[in-house]
Amino acid sequence: MSRIVDLANELSQEIANSQEYRDFLKSKVEITKQPDSFILFNDYKNLQRQIQSKQNSSQIITDEEQSQLNKLKEDFQKDVFILNYLSSEEKVMELIANVNKIIAGSLELR
Secondary structure (H helix, E strand, O other): OHHHHHHHHHHHHHHHOOHHHHHHHHHHHHHHOOHHHHHHHHHHHHHHHHHHHHHHOOOOOOHHHHHHHHHHHHHHOOOHHHHHHHHHHHHHHHHHHHHHHHHHHHOOOO
């Protein structure tokens, strides 16, 4: 088992050294340096979490909440720093998903 853990740690390091991950870290730093972008993105994420939580507990989402979420989404889709961050995050997640598919496929877990 320790060999598997060692290989997983090695893989983790390789991912951390990948261009995809470095681009993600760079975009993360860039968005934090842009107060308006950072606030907008966090406001959207927080509201999205609140709405998700309400949905999970079968509470009704108000029209105001939905409208506010849509407005924030429209605003952040115009923000280059947010878009770069989301794009780079997606590439890292794709990389990890591909690794997972390879492992699951090799073990016939699909």
